[in-house]
Amino acid sequence: xxxxxxxxxxxxxxxxxxxxxxxxxxxxxxxxxxxxxxxxxxxxxxxxxxxxxxxxxxxxxxxxxxxxxxxxxxxxxxxxxxxxxxxxxxxxxxxxxxxxxxxxxxxxxxxxxxxxxxxxxxxxxxxxxxxxxxxxxxxxxxxxxxxxxxxxxxxxxxxxxxxxxxx
Amino acid sequence: xxxxxxxxxxxxxxxxxxxxxxxxxxxxxxxxxxxxxxxxxxxxxxxxxxxxxxxxxxxxxxxxxxx
Numbered sequence: 001x002x003x004x005x006x007x008x009x010x011x012x013x014x015x016x017x018x019x020x021x022x023x024x025x026x027x028x029x030x031x032x033x034x035x036x037x038x039x040x041x042x043x044x045x046x047x048x049x050x051x052x053x054x055x056x057x058x059x060x061x062x063x064x065x066x067x068x069x070x071x072x073x074x075x076x077x078x079x080x081x082x083x084x085x086x087x088x089x090x091x092x093x094x095x096x097x098x099x100x101x102x103x104x105x106x107x108x109x110x111x112x113x114x115x116x117x118x119x120x121x122x123x124x125x126x127x128x129x130x131x132x133x134x135x136x137x138x139x140x141x142x143x144x145x146x147x148x149x150x151x152x153x154x155x156x157x158x159x160x161x162x163x164x165x166x167x
Numbered sequence: 168x169x170x171x172x173x174x175x176x177x178x179x180x181x182x183x184x185x186x187x188x189x190x191x192x193x194x195x196x197x198x199x200x201x202x203x204x205x206x207x208x209x210x211x212x213x214x215x216x217x218x219x220x221x222x223x224x225x226x227x228x229x230x231x232x233x234x
Contacts, residue, residue: 002190005190006228007168008209009226014222014226016225018171021172024201024229027174030174035200036200037197037198037199038198038199
């Protein structure tokens with residue numbers, strides 16, 4: 001659609017026309033602010049907790065477990081140096097052999113969701129698929145936070161008109 | 168021919184005064200749009216509606232994605 005709009009503007013004598021081809025989806029997936037009716041409504045990115053413990057694949061599981069529990073969490077996200085999500089350690093994985101490296105213990109390739117997804121849709125999806133928590137990532141795969149189902153459900157109850165499907 | 172730009176370039180151009188135009192239908196614009204964008208749906212884009220824009224300044228058009 002935007003290439004046609006750009007072509008039309010050039011026909012209308014606009015001399016410097018640019019096309020942001022990745023569009024609104026790219027902007028929102030990066031977690032950037034928008035304006036409009038939905039801007040103030042809760043979304044995955046605004047409800048997600050951002051202080052989640054992170055670790056690398058070469059960390060020792062016992063060290064990560066200790067750090068995670070000390071912070072009051074029962075989940076840790078495995079990332080690379082750029083915070084790109086490569087795995088998850090939920091309670092079951094965290095309870096494993098302390099001397100194993102995270103790479104051997106983690107659940108690789110967790111499903112991730114974008115920050116712009118309306119919280120009602122996240123709550124419904126997580127309930128339907130029995131997901132207790134999900135990483136929220138930007139379009140380049142970087143961790144924005146972890147959304148807990150309980151938080152999503154609670155927020156969704158206060159936002160009954162957050163209904164646009166985006167997943 | 169219009170130049171395709173990425174997010175970083177968009178921010179640079181907007182900081183220098185470029186005009187942002189979302190060409191999606193009004194309903195979708197009202198829900199979410201980039202900060203400061205105007206809405207001229209593609210179906211309504213003609214000489215009259217384009218008169219809202221300054222032809223002396225750069226214009227950036229966008230929709231949902233590259234599809």
